[in-house]
Amino acid sequence: MTFELSDSLKSALLNALENQDTTFVVDAARNELVEADSRENQIIDEEKYYSIPEWTSENGFRLRQDFAEGIRSPLVHDELMEVLHSGRGVFRNFRNVLKSYPEADKLWHKYKNQKLLEFITEWYNSLREVWGLEKLDQIPESDENLIHDDFTFEKYSPDFYHEVRQNLFAILDGSNCALPVEVSSAFQKMWQNRFEEDNNDGQSGFICHSLSDDFAGCILVKPVCDDRKNVILVTNFFVSERFRGLGIGTELVSMCVSSLKSGEEKWLVMPNIIIPETIKPLLVRTGFVQIDFGFLLKI
Secondary structure: OOOOOOHHHHHHHHHHHOOOOOOEEEEOOOOEEEEHHHOHHHOOOOOOEEEOOOOOHHHHHHHHHHHHHHOOOHHHHHHHHHHHOOOOOHHHHHHHHHHOOHHHHHHHHHHHHHHHHHHHHHHHHHHHHHHOOOOOOOOOOOOHHHHHHHEEEEEOOHHHHHHHHHHHHHHHHHHOOOOOHHHHHHHHHHHHHHHHHHHHOOOEEEEEEEOOOOEEEEEEEEEOOOOOOOEEEEEEEEEOHHHOOOOHHHHHHHHHHHHHOOOOOOEEEEEHHHOOHHHHHHHHHOOOEEEOOEEEEEO
């Protein structure tokens, strides 16, 4: 007897896989999941009941390890890896770390559900092969554009000036904590003067906020000079530390590039003065080419 891998059965299987206390089987006649000890008369009928695939604590650990190793947020990565190597209360502490990073927590649940659905589909396809049926297609990879479900992106306007300025200086202050106070203050003053000068010259770009309205990042640009409007300078580009590694920087660059496209050829220049080491891989992924004084993208 065969059964259909319906949406309701998938949902039940997802919940059952991580339940270590109860054994479930698929009742093919009713196309639903039931507890193994609730089967009629306790009779094992292999034509009617199918054992679900075993998902062990070792499977769960490897899944969490793969997620932690792959996430690009340095803060989340380091804290999760510390938990995984602690050897005690791993699953509970893993969950507690993610509670402090709601956006990363959403990524985790999407990732986990994706991998569990792939695991379920692989098991179901092995049954279909026995039944002489064609295999189902694997679950498609999650759409990374789902970032718009968790963040809002708006065009930059002077109304955002103080918010961008405050968050930029907070990042600079944190990154220069090892420097002497007078040197750090000098850098702050340099960036303040630069930011205010750029703002007066009419910057454009995009600002990102979380759904709770926390500042998440921005990209600001302006023409290099009045008679070279097809050469665009990135004046500011940064993502707040707690939101790094979630795809915000990539999306900001993509939206900025799309807004600059027109019939004429343009060049987007990101000078070395605003490029920390952490964003260089992002620039390469989005098509920038490294040059002597920064990175360049042909639009």
